[in-house]
Each structure stands twice: as C-alpha cells, then as structure tokens.
Amino acid sequence: MNIMSEAAVEKALDQKMSDANFKMVGKDVSVYYGEKRALFDVNLNVRKNTVTALIGPSGCGKSTFLRTLNRMNDTIEGCRVTGKITLDQSDIYDPSVDVVELRARVGMVFQKPNPFPKSIYENIAYGPRIHGLSRNKSDLDQIVENSLVKAGLWNEVKDRLLEPGTGLSGGQQQRLCIARAVAVSPEVILMDEPCSALDPIATAKVEELIHELRANFTIVIVTHSMQQAARVSQRTAMFHLGNLVEENDTDKMFTNPDDQRTQDYIMGRFG
Amino acid sequence: MSSAALTDTVSAAGVDWHSDEMKARRRARYASDRRLQIYGIIAITFALGFLAILVGSLTFTGYTAFTQTVATIEIDLSTAKVDPANIGEADWRGIVRGALRAQVPEMRRSDERKFFEMFTSSAPFLVRDAVVDDPGRLTGKSSFTIPMADPVDQLAKGAISRDIPENQRRINDKQIGMYDQLVANGVISKPFNWGLFFNADSRFPELAGLAGAISGSFWSLLVCFVISFPIGIAAAIYLEEFAPKNRFTDLIEVNINNLAAVPSVVFGLLGLAVFLGWLGLPRSAPLVGGFVLALMTLPTLIIVTRVSLKSVPSSIREAALGVGASKHEAIFHHILPLAMPTVMTGSIISLARALGETAPLLLIGMNAFITSPPEGVFAASTALPTQIYIWADSPERGFVSRTSAAILVLLAFLVLMNGIAIFLRQRFERRW
Numbered sequence: 001m002n003i004m005s006e007a008a009v010e011k012a013l014d015q016k017m018s019d020a021n022f023k024m025v026g027k028d029v030s031v032y033y034g035e036k037r038a039l040f041d042v043n044l045n046v047r048k049n050t051v052t053a054l055i056g057p058s059g060c061g062k063s064t065f066l067r068t069l070n071r072m073n074d075t076i077e078g079c080r081v082t083g084k085i086t087l088d089q090s091d092i093y094d095p096s097v098d099v100v101e102l103r104a105r106v107g108m109v110f111q112k113p114n115p116f117p118k119s120i121y122e123n124i125a126y127g128p129r130i131h132g133l134s135r136n137k138s139d140l141d142q143i144v145e146n147s148l149v150k151a152g153l154w155n156e157v158k159d160r161l162l163e164p165g166t167g168l169s170g171g172q173q174q175r176l177c178i179a180r181a182v183a184v185s186p187e188v189i190l191m192d193e194p195c196s197a198l199d200p201i202a203t204a205k206v207e208e209l210i211h212e213l214r215a216n217f218t219i220v221i222v223t224h225s226m227q228q229a230a231r232v233s234q235r236t237a238m239f240h241l242g243n244l245v246e247e248n249d250t251d252k253m254f255t256n257p258d259d260q261r262t263q264d265y266i267m268g269r270f271g
Numbered sequence: 272m273s274s275a276a277l278t279d280t281v282s283a284a285g286v287d288w289h290s291d292e293m294k295a296r297r298r299a300r301y302a303s304d305r306r307l308q309i310y311g312i313i314a315i316t317f318a319l320g321f322l323a324i325l326v327g328s329l330t331f332t333g334y335t336a337f338t339q340t341v342a343t344i345e346i347d348l349s350t351a352k353v354d355p356a357n358i359g360e361a362d363w364r365g366i367v368r369g370a371l372r373a374q375v376p377e378m379r380r381s382d383e384r385k386f387f388e389m390f391t392s393s394a395p396f397l398v399r400d401a402v403v404d405d406p407g408r409l410t411g412k413s414s415f416t417i418p419m420a421d422p423v424d425q426l427a428k429g430a431i432s433r434d435i436p437e438n439q440r441r442i443n444d445k446q447i448g449m450y451d452q453l454v455a456n457g458v459i460s461k462p463f464n465w466g467l468f469f470n471a472d473s474r475f476p477e478l479a480g481l482a483g484a485i486s487g488s489f490w491s492l493l494v495c496f497v498i499s500f501p502i503g504i505a506a507a508i509y510l511e512e513f514a515p516k517n518r519f520t521d522l523i524e525v526n527i528n529n530l531a532a533v534p535s536v537v538f539g540l541l542g543l544a545v546f547l548g549w550l551g552l553p554r555s556a557p558l559v560g561g562f563v564l565a566l567m568t569l570p571t572l573i574i575v576t577r578v579s580l581k582s583v584p585s586s587i588r589e590a591a592l593g594v595g596a597s598k599h600e601a602i603f604h605h606i607l608p609l610a611m612p613t614v615m616t617g618s619i620i621s622l623a624r625a626l627g628e629t630a631p632l633l634l635i636g637m638n639a640f641i642t643s644p645p646e647g648v649f650a651a652s653t654a655l656p657t658q659i660y661i662w663a664d665s666p667e668r669g670f671v672s673r674t675s676a677a678i679l680v681l682l683a684f685l686v687l688m689n690g691i692a693i694f695l696r697q698r699f700e701r702r703w
C-alpha cells in the first residue's frame with residue numbers, strides 16, 4: 001500500500017464501488033413543508049467511508065436533504081417526506097423502523113455548537129448511557145476517552161472532564177459535539193455547516209478531524225464554503241432551488257463540472 | 272476617518288449634518304428618550320409610593336397587635352383545695368378571682384364585677400391549663416400571666432383616651448382607677464404577643480391568634496401544590512411536546528388561557544357544587560380549599576410551564592434527538608431540567624397568589640369560626656385571608672389592629688415565598 005500514491009488508492013476504491021457499497025441511497029426524495037415543496041425528486045447516493053459535501057446557495061434544500069437522512073425532519077411540524085431512503089439497503093422511512101436506533105446509527109453535528117449544559121464527561125457519556133453501550137463505569141470512562149481522542153479534544157480537556165461543556169471555546173465545543181456523536185459509534189455522521197460559527201483556526205482543526213474520521217465513518221457535510229468542500233470531501237453534490245443539480249467527484253466538480261449552474265455557482269456568479 | 276471628514280458640514284450625499292434643522296431634529300430625538308425615562312421613573316415612584324403607603328398604614332394600625340397587655344399574678348396554690356388527681360374539677364374561677372381580688376384589697380364588693388371584667392374572661396381556664404401542664408405548681412406560689420381584656424389593652428396602648436366622656440368609652444372611671452393601681456403594683460406589662468401566632472381564633476381579641484389560619488393555609492397550599500404541580504407540568508408537557516396541532520388542541524389551549532382569567536369566586540362556586548354538593552366532602556376543610564385553589568392555579572401553572580419549555584433552545588432538543596434520545600428522554604433528561612427554574616418560580620408565585628385568595632374559600636366555608644388549629648386536611652379550618660376577612664368584620668377594637676397585623680403576617684409569607692422562588696431560580700441556574 002505504501003508504494004501506491006493516495007490518488008491511486010482513491011481510484012482503486014472507486015472502482016470497487018458498486019451499488020452495495022453505497023452506505024445510504026436516496027431515491028426520488030421529495031420534502032414538503034406543509035404546502036410548500038422544498039426538495040424535488042432528489043436521487044443521491046452516499047458512499048461508504050467517504051466525505052460527501054452538499055453545496056448550494058441558501059435555501060436550496062441541502063440542509064433539508066441532510067436532515068432526511070436521520071429523520072430529524074420528523075420533529076418539524078407539517079414536514080412530509082416522499083421517495084425512498086435506505087441505509088444498508090433497508091428503508092429508513094419504513095413504519096417498522098425505530099427512529100432511536102436510526103439516529104444512533106446516523107449521528108448528527110449541528111451548525112451551532114450545542115453541548116448539553118452539563119459536564120464535558122456527561123456530554124459524551126449521555127449517548128452511550130441511554131443506548132446501554134457500556135457495562136460499567138470503567139467501560140464508560142473508556143468510551144468517553146476514546147471519543148475525545150477521536151475528536152482530537154482529549155489533551156485539551158482531560159484534566160477538566162467535570163467542568164461544564166458550555167465553558168469551552170466555540171471550536172472546542174464543536175469538537176465536543178463531534179465527540180458526542182462519535183461516542184455512540186454511529187456508521188454515518190451528518191454535519192450541518194459545522195464550521196460556520198467557528199473562527200479559521202478552529203475551522204482548520206475541525207476539517208482535519210473530518211479527514212481523520214473518514215477512516216471509520218461515512219460523513220455527509222453541508223457547507224457554504226466552496227474551499228471547505230474542496231478541502232474535506234471526495235464527493236460533492238450541488239443543490240439549487242430544491243433540485244440536485246450535479247453530483248460528482250470533488251476534483252471534477254471544482255475543475256470541470258458537467259452542469260453550467262455548478263460552474264456559475266463555484267465561480268461565484270450567484271448564491 | 273480623518274478629522275476633516277468630521278468637521279465637514281456637508282456629507283457626500285448632500286446632507287448637512289450641522290444645519291439647524293438637523294440639530295433640532297436630533298435634540299427632539301434625545302428629548303423623547305429623556306421623556307420616556309422620566310415617565311418610567313414617575314411610574315416606579317408611584318408604585319413604590321403606594322406600596323409604602325400600604326405597608327406604612329398597615330404597620331401604623333397593626334403594630335400594637337404585636338404586644339399584649341398582661342397582668343402577672345402570683346397565686347399560692349398550696350393553700351387552695353386542688354385535688355392533684357383531678358385538677359380540672361377544682362374551683363379555678365374562685366381561686367383566680369381570689370388572687371386577683373388580693374391585688375386591690377380596699378375595693379368595695381359592688382365593684383368586683385367591673386374589676387373582674389378587666390381581665391380576660393378565660394383567665395380561670397388559662398390558669399387551669401398551665402397547672403395541668405405543670406402539676407408541680409400545686410405545691411407553692413407561682414406566677415401566672417393573664418391577658419387583660421380588650422378595653423384595658425386598648426387603654427394601655429392609648430387607643431382609648433382617658434379624656435373622652437365616661438359614657439362614650441368601654442371602660443369606666445373606676446376601672447381606670449383600678450388599672451392604675453395594678454400598674455402601681457407592678458403587675459401590668461406589655462410583652463410580645465406570642466398568642467397572635469400560637470393561639471387559634473377566639474371571640475375575645477386578647478386571645479385571638481392566627482395559628483388556625485396559618486395551619487389552615489398551610490394544609491390548603493400543600494393540597495393545592497400536590498395536585499396542581501404534577502398535573503400542571505404533565506398537561507404542559509403533553510400540550511407542548513406531544514399533542515398534535517389541530518382544532519381540538521387549539522380549543523383546549525384557548526380554554527386554558529380563558530380559565531386563567533376566570534374570577535376566582537367562580538372556582539369557589541364550582542368547588543361548592545362539585546366537592547361539597549356532589550362528592551360530599553367536609554365543609555370548611557383545607558382539603559376542599561386546596562382542591563379549589565388547585566383548580567384556580569392549574570391554568571396559570573400550565574401556561575408558565577409551557578412558556579418555560581418553549582424557551583429552552585431547540586438546539587438542546589436537537590442535540591438530544593441527534594444522539595438517539597427518544598422523545599421522552601429528550602424532555603425529561605434535558606428540556607425539563609432546563610425549564611425547571613422557571614417552572615419552580617412560576618409555581619411558587621402562583622402558590623403565593625393562591626395563599627392570598629379569599630373568595631373561593633369563603634364559598635366553601637373556610638370563614639367559619641373555629642377555635643382550634645386543624646389537625647389535618649379534613650378538619651374544619653380557616654385560612655389567612657379568610658381570617659383577615661372575619662376579623663375585619665368584628666366590632667371589637669382589638670380586632671382592628673389584629674386585622675392589620677394579620678395582613679402584615681400574610682404579606683410576610685408572600686414575601687417569604689417570592690424570596691424562595693428567587694433563591695431557587697438562582698440556585699438552579701448556577702448548576703449549569
């Protein structure tokens with residue numbers, strides 16, 4: 001493996017991709033908020049161990065699509081989803097699906113860091129505790145430590161685990177939220193503009209983290225920043241007015257997109 | 272920005288910021304700022320002024336009720352014929368009258384009746400009860416505190432002037448003379464009136480106290496809290512978090528808001544019809560009082576709880592749901608604890624309102640004349656506001672100051688409860 005360049009590895013991985021390798025598949029997904037239609041028959045596949053970036057101007061439906069992937073839209077009054085979304089080939093909107101289990105498998109990180117107003121430890125331990133992922137206290141301690149290590153926060157907070165999570169800086173809070181999502185061992189992590197409330201240094205740290213997390217998780221990230229999409233993702237999907245305009249390899253997307261609208265948006269002609 | 276830009280009177284857009292017109296305009300805007308501030312200060316001054324007048328006048332008329340004129344009389348019980356096995360049967364009236372009589376030896380027999388009237392008519396019972404509590408007093412001399420009857424108490428406190436004609440006051444010249452002699456004997460004193468807090472109601476002002484009313488209010492509020500707190504929170508959580516938004520829940524919401532504005536006397540009538548009429552619960556009982564107050568408190572509590580649930584940022588809810596918490600886990604682990612300080616404050620403030628509520632209690636008979644504190648929620652009782660109502664209606668002079676004193680006690684409880692609300696809120700908030 002060492003002698004293969006990163007690009008070569010990427011290519012080899014891509015070739016192995018078949019339908020079965022899509023972690024999540026969205027087919028003809030439409031979303032309505034009451035009478036208003038927010039998404040129009042979106043077909044988008046999310047590949048395993050890949051970072052997929054969703055880009056597009058404000059109000060284009062990228063966040064709406066992201067939130068259909070773990071049914072966070074269920075909490076919005078009057079929201080209706082049609083079409084089919086599968087996670088490992090099973091329909092997540094099937095009436096028999098347990099939403100609690102789905103959200104444990106498809107974790108989420110939000111735009112604004114939203115740690116619970118509890119200690120750092122409690123923030124991480126909450127998910128594993130309600131899902132019964134630990135047998136005893138030392139188990140739980142281990143999960144907390146591992147999650148914080150994975151989120152690159154361990155060294156900064158290991159001496160103050162019992163202090164409130166809300167006392168951390170914005171960037172640390174967002175990494176705490178990522179650690180909290182990681183702690184329940186999800187398969188997919190959804191990120192809704194995770195860096196929009198952070199300064200450039202904190203953003204760089206989170207981006208680096210996303211890069212590392214890719215080894216173990218499938219990541220879907222909504223972002224407003226073209227540069228960020230280019231930096232962190234392997235696949236990019238462009239939304240416009242509730243439609244999926246184009247979905248492609250990130251490299252191709254930013255150099256030679258198939259669709260004129262993508263070209264215009266990336267060049268900054270609208271949005 | 273260079274200094275030139277500031278001194279330029281005409282900006283690029285052709286606006287002359289330094290023109291008289293612009294200056295006048297700015298002055299007018301500042302003036303309206305100041306006017307608003309002055310209106311606010313005037314409003315606050317008015318509010319504080321009226322509060323000061325209220326508390327001031329209550330204190331002025333009520334402070335005398337916090338002391339009680341008493342006579343401390345030595346009685347030698349070793350010579351009295353009291354059977355230690357049967358203390359209650361002794362001639363306490365004779366014993367007490369003998370001891371009192373000894374204070375003014377030269378008094379004529381015909382004046383005795385007027386003299387004994389100067390002491391509370393319950394004096395024999397007070398002495399008897401003191402001896403029952405401590406039979407050791409039978410073996411020798413000991414002193415007993417006997418409250419003076421209301422006219423003497425008022426004379427001692429200056430509420431009855433000696434200057435007004437004898438036929439216009441409730442205490443005649445002879446009695447004043449005997450009172451002066453008692454003072455000269457050194458038996459009269461004016462200690463703090465503990466009876467105001469530890470005695471139950473009485474027809475005689477010198478013996479009347481708030482113990483019955485305070486414990487009646489306590490039991491009523493306890494019942495009210497036990498019922499309205501869980502039901503109110505449960506209803507609020509259901510309406511806010513689980514109920515579908517449709518015509519029916521809209522109707523419920525409108526009704527709850529209307530109920531909060533329904534006059535409390537209506538709840539009293541409802542309680543009278545339902546709890547006393549249909550269910551046959553005891554009249555005047557704190558249990559029923561609590562039920563009625565709970566009916567009255569519930570709408571407010573539901574509204575407060577819903578508002579506080581709504582005020583918890585939705586990001587917390589999303590965070591909980593995002594890690595796979597179920598709806599009830601998100602509510603009970605995160606949203607409700609965060610809403611709790613406001614809920615606590617709201618419920619204590621609505622309990623404080625219930626404490627001062629009079630009309631519904633009058634309708635279910637909590638304005639009865641009851642001379643012993645209730646022993647539980649089923650015993651007949653009064654409550655603080657109804658006690659004030661009863662006393663305010665009583666003609667004796669002593670009840671005038673006692674009414675004010677009772678209002679002060681009620682206000683003190685209200686201040687205490689609101690203080691607890693503030694304390695709890697701050698304490699809870701410090702936890703996060």
